[in-house]
Amino acid sequence: MRVVEVIAYGGPEVLRMARRPEPEAGDVPGRVRVSMKAAGVNQADLRIRAGRYADAVGALKPPFILGTDFAGKLLDPVPGMAAGTRVAGFVPWYQELTGEGTYTEVLRVAPDWIAPMPDDLEFTVAASLPLAAATAQQGLGRIALPAGATLLVTGGSAVVGRLAIQYAHAAGMRVVAVAHEGDESELRVLGADHVVTRGAPEDVVAKVLAGDPDRVDAVFDGALVGDALLPVLKDGGVFLALAPDRVPTAERDIRVETIRATPDAVALRESLQKVADGELITRVADVLPLAEAAEAHRRAEAGHRPGRIILMI
Known part of the structure; x- marks a missing residue:
């Protein structure tokens, strides 16, 4: 089968097409196979490939396969899902550290990583959702703001950020979003109460404080800005970091939380249905x-268009 491997740490040029033996049914206990149709390219993929997390992955060395999000068809049945069922999910790449990611034609997964897809949902759309939805939902759970509190979401134009905006709005929070110019109207429709355009961190801080001079209750740092955002937080506020190299040093009794999402098939099934029904909006x-x-990594690093880049397989 065809795979894309990271052959060494470095730029996008270290991604190479290769061939590996196709997994066989039952060759790894507790795993089933998915015939891949689409895989998402995430920011974590870029950082792992560049070697930023080389120490964190321990003994795992190139060559390995990147990728977390996926959509495809089951090759092996699981309880409640027959072979051929259209499924989506994500590989907890960091927790597993096997180097078996989703940039492949056939993927081995645990049954509790996957959820069935609605019949009318495209594979490309489904592959944009699993990790982002889990990160947004579980991250907001860590923040634990009550209804009426003010949440700042950076990276509001990207998938994780826009999902966080929608989930936070549904929970009754007041949402301030940092987003690309031109996305203001759309994000207001999705639930943002105030939108500021992205820019240098000091400019973003000034814009946020201009609208919220008393500062915000929490930050969901989808854009991986880090320490520079602390001035927008109230004393005793909450900062949620999504990357291990963007965790700020706590001050003024600010509570700093980190999130590494874990698969939740029940929540994913609900989110996939909401996307199919138009109640939840993702972005490809x-x-x-x-x-x-x-090339997908080059485009993602260049930030030429917000949203998830999808590899068709």
Whole structure:
């Protein structure tokens, strides 16, 4: 089968197409196979490939396969889902550290990582959702703000941020979003009460404080800004960091939380249905073939268009 491997730490050029033996049914106890149709390209993929997390992955060394989000068809039955069922989910890549990611034609997964897809949902759309939805939902759970509190969401134009906006709005929070210019109206429809355009951290802080001079109750740092956002937080506020190299040093009794999402098949099934029903909005920025994974990484790093880049397989 075809896979895309990281052959060494470095730029997108270290992503190479290769061939590996296709997994066989039952070759790993507790795992089933998925015939891949689409895989999401996440910010964590870019950082792992660049070697930023080399110490965190321990003994795992290149060559390995990146990728967490996926959508495809079951090759092996699981309780409640027959072979051929259209499924989506994400691989907890960091927890597993096997180097078996989703940039592949056939993927081994645990049954509790996957949820069935609604019949009318496209594979590309489904592959944009699993990790982002879990990160947004579980991250907001860590923040634990009551209804009426004010939440700042950075990266509001990207998938994780826009999902956090929607879930926070549904929970009754007042949401301030930092987003690309031109997305203001759309994000207000999705639930943002106030939108400021992205820019240098000091400019973003000034814009947020201009609208909320008493500062915000919590920050959901989807854009991985880090310490520079602390001035917008109230004393005793909450900062949620999504990357281990963007965790600020706590001050003024600010509570700093980190999130590494874990699969939740029940929550994912609900989110997939809401996307199919138009009640939850994700964003696909680009769709490229698996062979162009390096170009997908270049585009993601350039930030040429907010949203999830999807590899078609």
